[in-house]
Structures are given as C-alpha cells and as structure tokens.
Amino acid sequence: MIPVFDITRQNKILKRELSLVFSDVIQKGVFILGKHVSDFETAFAKYIGSFYAVGVASGTDALSLALLALGIKPGDEVVVPANSYPTAFAITAIGAVAKLVDIGKETFNIDPKMLSSAITKKTKAIIVVHLYGQPADMQAIIKISKEFNIPVVEDCAQAHGAEVKVQKSLKEKTEWKKVGSLGDVGCFSFYPTKNLGCFGDGGMVVTNNPDIYKKVKLLRMYGEESRYNSILIGRNSRLDEIQAAVLLVKLKYLDKWNERRREIAELYHLLTPPPGRSPSATFQVSLRPTIILPYEAPYVRHVYHLYVIRVKKRDELKSYLDKIGIKTAIHYPVPIHFVPSMKYLVDQKGDFPESETACNEILSLPMFPELTDDEVQQVAEKTIKFLK
Ligand SMILES: Cc1ncc(COP(=O)(O)O)c(C=O)c1O
Incomplete structure (x- = not known):
C-alpha cells in the first residue's frame, strides 16, 4: 500500500531525539507556556523572518486571534478564497462574514484580478491562503490592500518555508522572503500532516507589528495582562510544551x-x-x-x-x-x-x-x-x- 501521507516513517527516524525531549518535559513538569514554547516562538520567528511569534492551540485559532487582534467584529467582511474550507471556519467562528473570491485556474490561489471587486465598505481584512504550499501573488495583493487600506492576513497553514521573490523598486535587488513575513500577520498550523507538524493540534501567529503581537498574546490566555487581570475578552488557546518541544526538534529538518x-x-x-x-x-x-x-x-x-x-x-x-x-x-x-x-x-x-x-x-x-x-x-x- 502507498499511503497519501505517513508520519510513522518520520517518527522512526526521529525516535531517539523525540524521546529525549519528551523525557525533558516530563521531568521538568511544566506543560503549559514554559521554556519550550518561548524557545520555539523565538526560533520560528527567526526562521520566518518576523519580529514576533505567538504559539496558539491550532491554525484555526491562529487565524481567528489574528483577525480579533486586527479589530474584526461580528458582521465585518473578511475576504477569503472560495476554495479554502478550513480558513472560512476561522472567520465565521468570530461572527465575521466570509466574503468569497474566486481562484486562479493554475495557482488555486486567490485571483488578484477578482480581489478589488470583492471589497466593499464592510470589508475589514483580506485572508490570503498559500494553498498546497504555493505562495499567492503577494505583490499584487499587497498593492490592492494598500489602495483600500485593508490589512492582509496570510494563511500559511500549508506553506511553512515557502518563499516569494520580492523587489521593492527597480533599483533594488530582488530577495526571497518567507510566507508569513509579507502581510500584516501570518498564521500557521502544526497539524500532524503539515510540512512542520506536531503530535496533536498547534498553531502560530507571526507579525512585525508590536500591537498585533501584544493583542494575540493577551487573547490566547483570557486577555490577561497579569494573572486574573483580564483587560481584553480572550480565550484559552495555548501551544503546549510537548508540542513546542517536538516542533523545536523538527524545525531543524x-x-x-x-x-x-x-x-x-x-x-x-x-x-x-x-x-x-x-x-x-x-x-x-x-x-x-x-x-x-x-x-x-x-x-x-x-x-x-x-x-x-x-x-x-x-x-x-x-x-x-x-x-x-x-x-x-x-x-x-x-x-x-x-x-x-x-x-x-x-x-x-x-x-x-x-x-x-x-x-x-x-x-x-x-x-x-x-x-x-x-x-x-x-x-x-x-x-x-x-x-x-
Ligand atoms: C489552509 C488551511 N488553513 C487553516 C487550517 C486550519 O488549521 P488547524 O487544523 O491547525 O486548525 C488548515 C488545516 O487544515 C489549512 O490547511
């Protein structure tokens, strides 16, 4: 039998390394928001080329929390490609309206030509999905987002490490930038089948914007600035230590x-x-x-x-x-x-x-x-x- 995906082959190769980190977590006895999570956040932000990263409970939560941090409210419209089933749930979960855009025939990604006509007065964010591991046409999309002054959220759940060629002006050299670092905020899933997957659910929000970073960090734990001092309606959405330890091992590969x-x-x-x-x-x-x-x-x-x-x-x-x-x-x-x-x-x-x-x-x-x-x-x- 040839499986469509099989994690057990990779587990066998990494068995020794993973056993060591599991023992470490068990021995330390810290399972929530400890050193593995903060180390992984630092390592992942560096890998993507973003200033900040916040570990959360899933890719869906990463998207919902990013939208909340951008101030999206119930009834606001969020543009999303019509073919990305899981992404839509992150929008509807916070009561926002998924405003659909068709995809390009060859790329399966949002068609920039269709984007402007989908934007209305109620549109408050654009979610770009880098589907199947192929980045969307970020230069065209960011140009439109700037025209309308609407933030761009990148759904990178299927595209860890994918890159886009960027040239800011004709005079400047082209450079490759990782997805997640191009829009206002990038969202990742570490669902086990992903290019970088953990042993359960997990997600990450990356950004260069200190305000979005602070808000997502608050939102992932009841909006607490300090213990039991909640200043923002948040939820419980944390990446746990076991998952972060697994991800730290896997990021190297x-x-x-x-x-x-x-x-x-x-x-x-x-x-x-x-x-x-x-x-x-x-x-x-x-x-x-x-x-x-x-x-x-x-x-x-x-x-x-x-x-x-x-x-x-x-x-x-x-x-x-x-x-x-x-x-x-x-x-x-x-x-x-x-x-x-x-x-x-x-x-x-x-x-x-x-x-x-x-x-x-x-x-x-x-x-x-x-x-x-x-x-x-x-x-x-x-x-x-x-x-x-
Ligand atoms: C494109 C895309 N967006 C969002 C998600 C949601 O991620 P998660 O399953 O970690 O909530 C997935 C995962 O299936 C995905 O593939």
Missing part, C-alpha cells in the same frame, strides 16, 4: 524536508506525460486535455505540502488507484459557498466557477518527504496507465 518534497514533485513532473518534459515547461501541460500538473509560478518557491493534479475523471481515477493500493485525497471537495453550516455567514452573491470546477477535478497524490522514488514512480505509472 524543515528545509531538508521541503527540498525532498520539491524533488518528489520534479519526479512526478518528469514521470507524467509527456515523457522528458522539462519541469520548467509545467504550464504547457495545462493545455493537455487529460491531466493538469501543479504549476509553480515564476515568483515563488513552492513547498508542495500537497501534490495536486487535475483530471476530469477524478472520481474514477481515485477509485482505480484505491483498488490497487494507492491512497489519494481531495483538498477540498466542496467550495465554501456550498458548505451547509456556513450559509448564513457566507456572502452567496457572485459566481466562483474556477473554485467549483477545481473541487470536482483535484486529486492529491501521495506526498511526504519519506516517500521513496520507487513509490513515486509506481503512482505516476498507474496514473498514466489509467488516463491513457
């Missing part, structure tokens, strides 16, 4: 793991028709009728949290692969405006044809750093066999 994910993506690219096609010609494949491979925009460094192909006969391909022991998944099968629980907090006006079509055609092939070349080859060969 993140770049290497992301490199391996890129290598696997190259292998899939090369093994999928037409043979011998150079990876840089990926976009050409979108013209082919049978399969569309992931597209890496020229201004980004994709970290392939997921390797998502598009095929018209998606459901048939999925069940064929399943029968021969190749597991796949769909991220996500339903656009936000079709989610029953959300109807009352989602702006239903407008059409989101690209998001709707993508939901019917996308398929996530097995992707994790410990996948072997042989397994990648088998997946590609069987996929080609079915599509021929």
Whole structure:
C-alpha cells in the first residue's frame, strides 16, 4: 500500500531525539507556556523572518486571534478564497462574514484580478491562503490592500518555508522572503500532516507589528495582562510544551524536508506525460486535455505540502488507484459557498466557477518527504496507465 501521507516513517527516524525531549518535559513538569514554547516562538520567528511569534492551540485559532487582534467584529467582511474550507471556519467562528473570491485556474490561489471587486465598505481584512504550499501573488495583493487600506492576513497553514521573490523598486535587488513575513500577520498550523507538524493540534501567529503581537498574546490566555487581570475578552488557546518541544526538534529538518518534497514533485513532473518534459515547461501541460500538473509560478518557491493534479475523471481515477493500493485525497471537495453550516455567514452573491470546477477535478497524490522514488514512480505509472 502507498499511503497519501505517513508520519510513522518520520517518527522512526526521529525516535531517539523525540524521546529525549519528551523525557525533558516530563521531568521538568511544566506543560503549559514554559521554556519550550518561548524557545520555539523565538526560533520560528527567526526562521520566518518576523519580529514576533505567538504559539496558539491550532491554525484555526491562529487565524481567528489574528483577525480579533486586527479589530474584526461580528458582521465585518473578511475576504477569503472560495476554495479554502478550513480558513472560512476561522472567520465565521468570530461572527465575521466570509466574503468569497474566486481562484486562479493554475495557482488555486486567490485571483488578484477578482480581489478589488470583492471589497466593499464592510470589508475589514483580506485572508490570503498559500494553498498546497504555493505562495499567492503577494505583490499584487499587497498593492490592492494598500489602495483600500485593508490589512492582509496570510494563511500559511500549508506553506511553512515557502518563499516569494520580492523587489521593492527597480533599483533594488530582488530577495526571497518567507510566507508569513509579507502581510500584516501570518498564521500557521502544526497539524500532524503539515510540512512542520506536531503530535496533536498547534498553531502560530507571526507579525512585525508590536500591537498585533501584544493583542494575540493577551487573547490566547483570557486577555490577561497579569494573572486574573483580564483587560481584553480572550480565550484559552495555548501551544503546549510537548508540542513546542517536538516542533523545536523538527524545525531543524524543515528545509531538508521541503527540498525532498520539491524533488518528489520534479519526479512526478518528469514521470507524467509527456515523457522528458522539462519541469520548467509545467504550464504547457495545462493545455493537455487529460491531466493538469501543479504549476509553480515564476515568483515563488513552492513547498508542495500537497501534490495536486487535475483530471476530469477524478472520481474514477481515485477509485482505480484505491483498488490497487494507492491512497489519494481531495483538498477540498466542496467550495465554501456550498458548505451547509456556513450559509448564513457566507456572502452567496457572485459566481466562483474556477473554485467549483477545481473541487470536482483535484486529486492529491501521495506526498511526504519519506516517500521513496520507487513509490513515486509506481503512482505516476498507474496514473498514466489509467488516463491513457
Ligand atoms: C489552509 C488551511 N488553513 C487553516 C487550517 C486550519 O488549521 P488547524 O487544523 O491547525 O486548525 C488548515 C488545516 O487544515 C489549512 O490547511
């Protein structure tokens, strides 16, 4: 069987290192907001290139708390791509309205061309989702956000370590910046399947803004400035010591793991028709009728949290692969405006044809750093066999 994701292979490799840190936490007896959390916050902020980081209980909470820190109130509109199911819950959880925008056909990310027309007087924030590990077009999005004077929240739950090429002016050199450091605030999930995952739920908010930092730090623990002195309505949303200790161990390997994910993506690219096609010609494949491979925009460094192909006969391909022991998944099968629980907090006006079509055609092939070349080859060969 080839799993779509398997954490046990990585656990085996890291067993010794992880056992040592577990013993350390157990021996110290501090499980909430101790040294591992503050050390991990410092290390993660440095890795991303942000001044501040606050560990919280999940990626969803990271987004909700970031929005609260930006002053988002019930009834305010928050712009979000129509295909990012989990992100919408962070908006509706605080009573705000998810204002949907369609996605670009090749990138699966928010389409900057559609963004301006989604913004109304009620719009108070834009959430950009770097879906599947590919950064959105941040330069275009930030330009629009500045025109309207609306803050940008980056949902980096699937894009730890992904980078964007930035050039401030024609005179200045281009530089690569990590997602999370480009908008006003960046939000991460450490759900076990993520590029950087812990052994339960966990999340992080990063920012360069001291005011947002202070507010998120208050909000994650009842709004307390000091014990039992709450000055802001907050909640309990803390990253715990065990998770922070695991994440501190894993952060050291993140770049290497992301490199391996890129290598696997190259292998899939090369093994999928037409043979011998150079990876840089990926976009050409979108013209082919049978399969569309992931597209890496020229201004980004994709970290392939997921390797998502598009095929018209998606459901048939999925069940064929399943029968021969190749597991796949769909991220996500339903656009936000079709989610029953959300109807009352989602702006239903407008059409989101690209998001709707993508939901019917996308398929996530097995992707994790410990996948072997042989397994990648088998997946590609069987996929080609079915599509021929
Ligand atoms: C794009 C995106 N946003 C938000 C989330 C929510 O993160 P969490 O599961 O840690 O709450 C996820 C996780 O599935 C995600 O993939």
